[in-house]
Amino acid sequence: MKSSSMLKGLPPEDAPEFFDTIDTLFLILSTTGKIILINRVCRETMGYSSKEAEGKYFLKLLFKSKVHNLIRSLLEEAKEPPYRTTYEDNWQMQNGCERLISFTVASLRDDSGSTINYTVTGLDITRFRKMEEELWDYRTSLEEQIKQRTAELVMSQSRLSGIMETAEDAIISVNSNQQILMFNQGAEKIFSYSADEVLGKSLDLLMPDGFRASHSKHIKNFGESGQTSRRMLERSEILGQRKDGSVFSAEANISQLEIEGEKIYTAILRDVSERKIIENDLRDSLAEKEILLQEVHHRVKNNLQVISSLFTLQGNSTDDPERLALIRESQHRIQSMALIHEKIYQSENLAQINFQHYVRDLVTEIFQSYQTSAVNVRLSFELEAVLLEINRAIPCALILNELTSNALKYAF
Template sequence: MLTDGEDELSSLAESINGMLSRIETSQDQLKKSELEFRSLVELANNSIILTDSKGKIILWNKSAQRMFRYSENEILGKPISILFPDEYHESYQKVMDNPYNSANSQNMGIICDSYGFKKDKSRIMVEISHISWKIKKEKFYCAIIRDTTDSKQAENEIKESLREKEALLMEIHHRVKNNMQIISSLLSLQSRYIKDKDAFEVFKESQNRVKSMAMIHERLYNSKGLAKIDFAGYIKNLVDDLFDSYGVNHDDVKIDISADKIFLNADTAIPVGLIINELVTNSLKYAFPAENSDHEENRIYIKFHRNNKNILLVVGDTGIGLPEDVDLQHSETLGLRLIRSLVDQINGTVELRGNGQTEFRIIFTQIEQNSPVNN
């Protein structure tokens, strides 16, 4: 039979044994957690570097060794500053001054681009994701580093290739525009020797068609992307040029343009520009005969708007209208045949509305570059 003293001693021994067992279990769990952590660090593809509050390296994984060529024995205890240029240290200090915590979560994983120095002082481009935290009064810093030398070099090569192609494309647009202007000038010079009025009109119309295409290439040459133009601005310039070509005063025939800011590529802009050229030319030549002196009612209007996934182009006038027997789909006149052909090129539909005036409504979608079109 145990005495009271022996009973207390037995209870104390059991408590001590229990405490020792829990300590041993905690240590085993700590060792297991440390092993898991080190395994993750060592198996990581990116370099992982850990420093103390003084910037001395206290952890260095195998990927860091392969990247910077320092062994663990050579680098531990050395300042992290030997690996990076001076400008990196500003970012490092900012991270150290703002350690991560639950109330400061925006400082988690700050990323910066820099370059690093290998053991032989050669340079590599790197992307650094870094963070700091505080345990009691001690600050720690961790950097996860990815070598971006190859990707940066590939990126620079792509940028250089794009610059060369942009320069080539600019030169192409410039030369096409110049060649078309030469053709237009030749047509203009040749037309001076033509006595027949009908033949003269044919030359003038051909000249305006060439100029409408030249204006596309001029705008492409001056555009930022070289591939698309702001078509609303092009419409205004084209119409002004046609008014000048036919000597029409804006006081005699009003022009109303309502156009959304829509960018068209060359494959779409050229046929659409030619369509507007044909329709406005037709209005200027035939819609307002000299005997129609009511200038207040003389008006040409153009609408250019998005219509769901399509684009709506409306060109009309308040003139005398087309003859009643005109059949848009079967007419053999050059102008209407050309309009039908151009509408087919942009996979569009065209509708002619009368009611004493003339209005063409064309719905189309933008042609994707290099996509086939109807012939």
Template sequence: MKHPDLSREEIQSRLQETEKRLSQTHEELNYLKSIVEHTEDAIVGLDLEGTVLSWNPAAEKLYGFSGDEALGSSVFMMIPPYNSDEISLILAWIKNGERITHYETLRRRKDGSLVNISLSVSPIKDARGRVVGASTISRDITTSKKMELKLQESEEKFRELFNNANDSIFLYPLTSDGTGGQFLEVNDVACHSLGYTRDELLKMTPRDIEVESREEPTLWDLLQEGSATFEAVNLTSDGRQIPVEVSAHIFNLRGEKMVLSILRDITRRKQAEEQLRKSLDEKELLLKEIHHRVKNNLMVISSLLNLQSKYIEDKAARKVFKESQNRARSMALIHSMLYRSTDLKCINFGEYITSLTQELFRTYVIRDNIKLKMDVGNVPLDINTAVPLGLIVNELVSNSLKHAFPHGEDGEISVKFHKANDHYVFQVADTGVGFPEGLDFRKTNSLGMRLVDTLTDQVDGEMELDTNHGTTFTLTFAEEDYGSPLKGDEK
């Protein structure tokens, strides 16, 4: 039947338009179907009773049910038993026209295993706007949940370590002017140590808790080096000062420079250091007193020998007393120099040789016929080596003064002492008459030379005699490290 108001051409045109719209609609439906079938999210259509009306391939992959198994079945097949009330609540919301977005929950697969999903549910309405069903989109978030759990466990471990560390820990940014910004994080130890709450400390900066010190490196110094360890003093909430050892490290966090400072309370260490310092001061004072008394006693012995020698008429016996007096004075000089020294274990032996030699010259040289030439370095020697070597110096210099110029000839005596590599070289030379030919100084009956031989063995040295031009005694020895803690035991 023809429409009375439309011509055949108009009716045909409208039919073509309708066919075109139907074709476009069909294409759009195919396009939407393709999206649903190829998306990675599970898309399921439900009626208001929870019956499955549509089931895409991603839903089959996620839940394990085929389309034939799922279509017409209840959505409760995917709900864990302990979570059965959840779908009823969701459907109630949908009936009221509400939406659910990114709701995280659990679903059960065909094999009984559980899967973590992010669920979004939207109401489906008919042409009249009535809600007739629900469209659900589910995404598998098992991997992200595992990562989230690991991150949470890692954060919990970090928080546990952070708050249970023995030291105070502070995290704060490095500001543009090179100072520390407001604390971003502090641990429980820091709060307890300084007497502030966490909220109070998070409103403060490093300047608020530190006693200013010129020796403390600036944050710019830390920036150059990257890290530093130094000592500082913290100020508590009640005004007490706590000495701390600071280990600071600068690093980048999201493009911002951060400072992580670990502060260790060193109050006990400082107290122990102070006690040790006092103890060392007391021991140093005691050692000084010992050296002083030993020196005094040796000088008393020297004076007694001098007094006793005045009552002896025999020249040979008086000579023995005189030599013994000089030996006592040579040892007394060592203890006198140690008493005045800041190092109570070592002596500047070059200075000692100079003092002893000059004193021997004043004793033996009556007129200026003998010249003294000194070439000694500032060489420290341990007292265990200095005492026997001092006696050797006394014997060799005295021997040259007494025997090298028997008739008052003019001459020269030279004394040298230096360190060459790991060895020490001590030498006494004179331009006198020379050592008696054919006489072995190691086997002479002279007490002085026998004493020299014995003391040479004591310092583990080698003595050489050269008589080509006068007399030259050269002693070479190697001293153990005078700072070694085993030295006293070995001796």
């Protein structure tokens, strides 16, 4: 760079004001490296006043603790074409702190080509370098996290694949067009198809004709419901069809997931044919036992009625008041037990009776038998529904019989 007259030696009075308008660090050095001029940005950045900096050696002022050979070589390099060199280094501030500066040293030459001054222009890149380092650390950390998450994902996918392939239940995924996308080993076992035979084909392949329409409607409604999962067709039976055409009962849960704008439906299905057979057998067996138990209670009640009738015949053959009283008490006890069995065989629940209804019937019957001695007595009931098992109901019935009989016999 050819030097103008104002850069030969000290600049004129208006030169500092001109260089103070420059937004970068700017210095003018003598050929010996002394600072001739330091602009406003450089003064504010490094903390030196013009008086403190000008006349000082550039290397000693801003590189106090450093070996100056490299910086000195920059000045020498600037004397040769292209007459400039760029470098990054820490400049030491007046308070002892350091700032990272990217600076260019250029030589100013006279008409003969001799170097008469140096200019140093610099940019404080401390904050940018710190940001670069933070970004680098963040990138490194992010890469490590990505590696870790990738490894976890691979492991998770491996586990998921293992779970899906070892599951006894059928796991089947389809797209919105009901094309099969996934078919695990459990599905192969249940439907007797291999995955290669069904992948890409319609789900209708796995259902009997009469079930396909209702299933398609269910899938459509589920897709529009906004639910993520639910049990399929809770109120009706689900049917599947094997490769050989045989139909079996099943239960299934369905879920939906949107992947890249496409809905994927996944069903977990279980063959419950054997369970249905067992349930039906148990239901039939239970019905038979209920009928048998009803018959037992009915016969017990009839036998107790026979015993009560025998007591009535015995009472008709005697006029002894004490004997008649004993016979009547015995009849009441028998009737209280007979009424229990009657209520049970008439009930849908053979294990329990509603004791509220029983109390009303038993007390009314005892009361009617004591009408002659309790003419001015009226019955009033305040009862709540209580369910009692038979092993509790019979003792309670006998106690209730005694309490009611004694009350009617001795209280009025």
